[in-house]
Amino acid sequence: MPxxxxxxxxxxxxxxxxxxxxxxxxxxxxxxxxPARRMEARTLLAILLSRRS
Numbered sequence: 001m002p003x004x005x006x007x008x009x010x011x012x013x014x015x016x017x018x019x020x021x022x023x024x025x026x027x028x029x030x031x032x033x034x035p036a037r038r039m040e041a042r043t044l045l046a047i048l049l050s051r052r053s
Contacts, residue, residue: 022048 025048029041 022045025041025045030037030044032038032041
């Protein structure tokens with residue numbers, strides 16, 4: 001179904017970008033080569049998820 005409402009399209013685009021960012025940081029938190037990078041990625045992920053509410 002095509003989206004004709006600009007507000008709906010903007011919301012969907014924002015949500016998609018947000019989920020993409022969360023996914024990238026989660027992958028980084030798992031696959032980072034050093035413990036320090038994993039810790040920083042996990043911290044950033046926790047900050048982003050707490051702001052979602």
